[in-house]
Amino acid sequence: MIPIIVTISGRVGSETPINCQHSGLRGVIVEGTAEQHFLKHNDAGSWIQDSALMLSMCKEVPWYLDDETGRVYVVGARGAVGFALTVGSEVFEESGRSIVRGTLDYLQGLKMLGVKRIEQVLPTGSSLTVVGEAVKDDIGTIRIQKPQKGPFYVSPKSIDQLVSNLGKWTRWYKYASFGLTIFGVFLITKHAIHYYLERRRRWELRRRVLAAAAKRAGSDNEDSTLKAENGTGTNQDCVMPDLCVICLEQEYNAVFIQL
Known part of the structure; x- marks a missing residue:
């Protein structure tokens, strides 16, 4: 009812x-x-x-x-x-x-x-x-x-004063809703920008890793060719510096030892 x-x-x-x-x-x-x-x-x-x-x-x-x-x-x-x-x-x-x-x-x-x-x-x-x-x-x-x-x-x-007060509260709720909407859009935009930058950073790191791997493979092929021409590649080991596991470009300068 x-x-x-x-x-x-x-x-x-x-x-x-x-x-x-x-x-x-x-x-x-x-x-x-x-x-x-x-x-x-x-x-x-x-x-x-x-x-x-x-x-x-x-x-x-x-x-x-x-x-x-x-x-x-x-x-x-x-x-x-x-x-x-x-x-x-x-x-x-x-x-x-x-x-x-x-x-x-x-x-x-x-x-x-x-x-x-x-x-x-x-x-x-x-x-x-x-x-x-x-x-x-x-x-x-x-x-x-x-x-x-x-x-x-x-x-x-009076009833007119009550209606006027309710109108004021309605306007305040409207402004608060608009402000919360703007804040929500800001949070979504911030998350999207952070996601884009993170994807870009990972893509750049992957590109650098692939380039370093290709560079190392080319260097190995050149050393093998030189050793075959000089006839010294079968008995001596080529000293190849170990690379950093992060950048794969420079020689590592630290190791982790399990105690």
């Missing part, structure tokens, strides 16, 4: 919104984190600042988009492209100045600074644009969710 991809823009709403603890906002998705900040004594004898995550929580209630003509529920928005929460509050709570606690921390090489609490929220009344698959549940409620194959966007941008 082909999924029905729709686009809807509206304001976020919920029948059971969440009251944020620190910011006082009302939202449909709330994420909270708490980080312990402290100074740590390193091996060099100095203090460096560090932090550790103490708490991470997320709350979400059923929510919808209202475009003044109806309501459409949105499911799985946190996994959509372009989804982002607004920072509702960011509070730093300093640690208490207890002498006993400070002494224990100092013995452990720590100095507690405090706890940083961050609260991010998708507030009610904010405008969103959703692109996804429209489905109807058993009781007839329409909702938008992530399709198995296809786009799923949840963004504060």
Whole structure:
């Protein structure tokens, strides 16, 4: 079955919104984190600042988009492209100045600074644009969710801005494809030139070997003719220098001995 991809823009709403603890906002998705900040004594004898995550929580209630003509529920928005929460509050709570606690921390090489609490929220009344698959549940409620194959966007941008951004990405992909094509042609050309030069080098070496062999054969024939004319070729061996096995033109000047 082909999924029905729709686009809807509206304001976020919920029948059971969440009251944020620190910011006082009302939202449909709330994420909270708490980080312990402290100074740590390193091996060099100095203090460096560090932090550790103490708490991470997320709350979400059923929510919808209202475009003044109806309501459409949105499911799985946190996994959509372009989804982002607004920072509702960011509070730093300093640690208490207890002498006993400070002494224990100092013995452990720590100095507690405090706890940083961050609260991010998708507030009610904010405008969103959703692109996804429209489905109807058993009781007839329409909702938008992530399709198995296809786009799923949840963004504060308008549909025109989303289309413009997609056009920019399309141009970037086009330029990248052109650049990769040029690079591929360069690699193929480089390989072809290297193959041609290697074949030419081998052909030149083969030509030199054949010429050296022909030259040596001609020299042997001349020596045999001279020996036959002088009558000394039957009892004496002609001293012929051994040639290099690489160039076959010059006398070798090194040998390999197996130890």
